[in-house]
Amino acid sequence: MKERATIEQIAERIKRAKSVVIFTHMRPDGDALGCSLALSFALDRLGIEHVVCDESPLPSNLSFMRGLERIQKTVSIDADLYIALDSADSARLGALSETFERAMKKRIDTVNIDHHISNPHYAKMNYVRTCSANCMNVAKLIDALGVALDKEIAESLLAGLLTDSGNFSHDDVDEECFLLASRLVKAGADIRSLTYNLFKKQPKERASLHAEVMSKIRYFHDDKLAVITISLDAMARHHADNGMTEGFVDFPLNVDTVEVAASIMEVKQGQYKISLRSKTYADVNRVAGVYGGGGHVRAAGCMLFGELEEIIDKLSYTVSQYL
Ligand SMILES: [Mn+2]
Structure with a gap:
């Protein structure tokens, strides 16, 4: 049941979905919210009905992120595809892990896209690739979906990339990080305001x-x-x-x-x-x-x-x- 999948296979499955639920981990950080909102904006462009779910109160330091109002605490739609993002195991979904686990037993397809090496491939389709931020994996998915990067998508992805790379300072920062950042800035992401909001702003x-x-x-x-x-x-x-x-x-x-x-x-x-x-x-x-x-x-x-x-x-x- 638990298979590795390519990003292209996941993109194909998403395009066939009637409706989708996007999940991310409890106590979400900039990468968790960034990749979830970026995928949500991309599904908007494709006209695919979906919701984004997270169990936790949203952190006040990330209140500047666009699209937070679409995040719900529980699943409110009857979806045929569940996608977990940036979650090293299903328990990381907190109160929603039961909902996700239950879907595995029902006729709901599950997808797991993550960048943590410890990920046990807990969904039906799994794409786990170690890299600085899960936003790098979701950027590949958005490309495979054929959705062009725009300002909203680019700013969500860059917020995640900046967060998990420690503002491009961690050991695992590589050429791909900078190439993606370059594309995101070209697509309209405001790096000055993102950097200020993520790393400098304080009361x-x-x-x-x-x-x-x-x-x-x-x-x-x-x-x-x-x-x-x-x-x-x-x-x-x-x-x-x-x-x-x-x-x-x-x-x-x-x-x-x-x-x-x-x-x-x-x-x-x-x-x-x-x-x-x-x-x-x-x-x-x-x-x-x-x-x-x-x-x-x-x-x-x-x-x-x-x-x-x-x-x-x-x-x-x-x-x-x-x-
Ligand atoms: Mn992450």
Whole structure:
């Protein structure tokens, strides 16, 4: 039942569909929304009835994306084709995974288009190709459907490509990324506004909290470890909420001498959430592991309990073992 399919075979199946449901993963990011909306715009051009479904509330930082209003929480049409995009397994669809799994047993065809190497080919037709962003796979599909790139499609695809390639900075960025970006810009995508919305825009509360936190970076071990602390008191004074500290830890990591950066965020009195990043060699997954946390070699986290200065001492000692 579970087959590999070519993009052309999937395009043919879509053209024969009476109606389609497009699914993407829970807590969607720019790539998930970008490739889903781009395919939705392409199906509009072909006059194919469809809906786009995602179980999660849409992230406020992506509210600038065009077409978000078409995303529904549940399947409202009787479709003969279900397409999952950017979802490494069907469980990633969250509450909608049951709907997708059930379709496999009914007479509804399922398609899985993804770029994660771990994807187990969970649909009837599967196109899994490792690349920077799933928008690169969906761009191929839109080409195979014979739909020309226009501004709406191009901006959706470029939002995804920028997001998952880390603004063209990750290891897997290759010639194909730039060739696609070039086509998307030619088709009318506004790279300046996309880059601003995805990577630079912030509320003033975040800017002032950022300034205070970064003015107090502490360095240890010949400036190879940098530590920032974010207290509940500072959050309250700047009227900031938790989501606003996203990305704070990258700032001390970019200091030229620093190999490991740690952000220590107060969750409640005596409890701190630690985020760790490393630049080139230190394994912060193992640092976090010492305290029951984990993650990846370059990015990991854990929870620590106690008094702040004791926590900094402990953490600093543990990090020194990996520097
Ligand atoms: Mn992705």
